[in-house]
Amino acid sequence: MKIAVLKEMAPGESRCAAIPETVKKFVGLGADVAVESGAGASASISDDEFAAAGASLGSRADILNGAGIILCVAGPDPSGLAGGAPGALLIGALDPAGRSEAVQGYAGAGLDAFAMEWMPRITRAQSMDILSSQSNLAGYKAVVDAAAAYGRAFPMMMTAAGTVSPAKVFVMGVGVAGLQAIATARRMGAQVSATDVRSATKEQIQSLGAKAIFVENVAGIEGEGQGGYAGEMSDEYKKAQAELVSSHIAKQDIVITTALIPGRPAPRLVSDAQLATMRPGSVIIDLAAGAGGNVEGCRADQLTEIHGVKVIGASNLARSLPADSSALFARNLFNFLSAFWDKDAGAPVLPDEDEIVRGICLTHGGKIVHERLAS
Structure with a gap:
């Protein structure tokens, strides 16, 4: 089995779908690994390091010739996979909801395409979950970037010249990114609070030493989404939450928003009117900027100043930590393939009825087969 590792061509993409560690592991399974020259450069991995791990290096045409498995980070153009x-x-992050034409192209090219971002959130798939591994880094980097943009110190400092008050950080949306943001802000000495529509996260927030800000005694909460994701809220809940957030956000120095609903635009959490209540010089990092943003007026990958508040649209912060994000992403891919690897066949065997396979397989036999794309 020949495994080809592509050099990423998407603008701004700095990650690599393999690292020397996973190359060695694939070779240990009996596979031949071919890496496109320069694939790891942005992640500080040289061609020599890949070669030392057992990979061959070459052009895209060279590595794709006869490859049975093609690994990528961002979904490539189908025309470049001959x-x-x-x-x-x-196998990679193929963005099936946003790149339907590319998925059709994969089917037309006879490829079996697997979108790792649709990995089911079940126990045996945790080590394969690219959303969790990349969101963890994004949550950390959001706090670091907020600290860089914020014109004050994070921790409380008592000096002979007076006391510096701690920064007040409010995290909205407590998934993997939100929890890491809470932990990082706490380590940096900030006074941290957080909120989420899922009641189960209250205990998680408190366990990290942050204050939980929750709507209480409101009927019609529908926030407990499938697979650990948030779902839609009732109108009554949205109104109560908006009132609660408005009173709290005016006192905050830094707000980090992370709320996403799979397959839908990001929910609006912070309005222009709420932004106007914040102190000039405050900072908001919107991790949902790529899906439309949680903050009114946010622009993806841009810093926009609104009412004196710095609103930073961070669509993919994991890219800004390419060495670590590549390592985690590459291990996710290896964990997926190795879980189904058949030593006798010298290749992965992917049963159609398996929950993981069914959850991420987009195309097979020249057709689009995923139920979410069937229409």
């Missing part, structure tokens, strides 16, 4: 073996597996 040369793979019939029925080759394409």
Whole structure:
């Protein structure tokens, strides 16, 4: 089995789908690994390091020739994947909801495409979950970037010249990114509070030493979404939450928003009117900027000043930590393939009825097969 590792061509993409560690592990399974020259450069991995791990290096045409598995970070253009073996597996973050034409192209090219971002959130798939691994880094980096943009210190400092008050950080949305943001802000000495529509997260917030800000005694909460994600809220809940947030956000120095609902635009959490109540010089990091943003007026990958508040649209912060994000992403891919690897066949065997396979397989046999894309 030949495994091809692509050099990423998407603008701003700095990650790599393999690292020397996973190359060695694939070679240990009996696979041949071919890495496109320069694939790891942005993640500080040289071609020599890949070669020392057992990979061959070459052009895209060279590495794709006869490849049975193609690994990528961002979904590549289907036109640039010629040369793979019939029925080759394409595995990476393929953005099936936003790139339907590309998915159709993968099917037309005879590729079996697997979108790792649709990995089911079940126990045996945790080590394969790219959203969790990348969100963890994004939550950390959001706090670091907020500290860089904020014109004051984070921790309380008592000096002969007077006392510096701690920064007040408010995290909205307590998934993987939110929890890491809470932990990082606490380590940096900030006074941290957080909120979420899922009642189960209250205990998690408190366990990290932050104050939980929750709407109480409101009927019609529908925030407990499937697979650990948040779902839609009732109108009554939205109104109560807006009132609670308005009273709290005016006192905050830094706000980090992380709320996403799979397959839908990001929910609006902070309005222009709420921004106007914040102190000039305050900072908001919107991690949902790529899906429309949680903050009114936010622009993806831009810093916008609104009412004196710095609003930073952070669509993919994991890219700004390419060495670590590549390492975690590459291990996610290896963990997926190795879980299904058949030593006798020398290749992965992916049963159609398996929950993981069914959850992430987009195309097979020249057709789009995923139920979420069938229409």
